[in-house]
Amino acid sequence: MPTDQMKTCSKCASTKSVEEFYRQKDAADGRKSWCKSCDNARDGAAKTSRAARNLVYNRALRILAERHRNEFDAIRAEIAASVEAQYAISQASSPHTVES
Numbered sequence: 001m002p003t004d005q006m007k008t009c010s011k012c013a014s015t016k017s018v019e020e021f022y023r024q025k026d027a028a029d030g031r032k033s034w035c036k037s038c039d040n041a042r043d044g045a046a047k048t049s050r051a052a053r054n055l056v057y058n059r060a061l062r063i064l065a066e067r068h069r070n071e072f073d074a075i076r077a078e079i080a081a082s083v084e085a086q087y088a089i090s091q092a093s094s095p096h097t098v099e100s
């Protein structure tokens with residue numbers, strides 16, 4: 001049956017049966033402009049780049065955390081000491097009467 005329409009992929013420029021193009025409701029001909037293999041390749045690439053980005057991000061975060069761990073510990077100790085000191089002062093200076 002010659003019902004198969006042909007369509008040229010706007011990505012790889014090869015002419016294929018419309019069956020080789022995914023459906024898209026809002027497209028003029030009801031099909032995407034990229035053929036299935038181009039569409040799949042793009043999705044795969046997007047997935048890969050997203051995974052690669054996450055990997056780079058996590059690695060950088062880990063390195064940064066490692067590098068600053070000592071600093072964090074020092075800051076935490078400093079804050080703890082400061083809070084302790086403040087608490088000690090407020091305990092020493094606070095009158096044993098309830099403010100009204």
Ligand SMILES: [Zn+2]
Nearest residue numbers: 009012035038
């Ligand atoms: Zn294509």
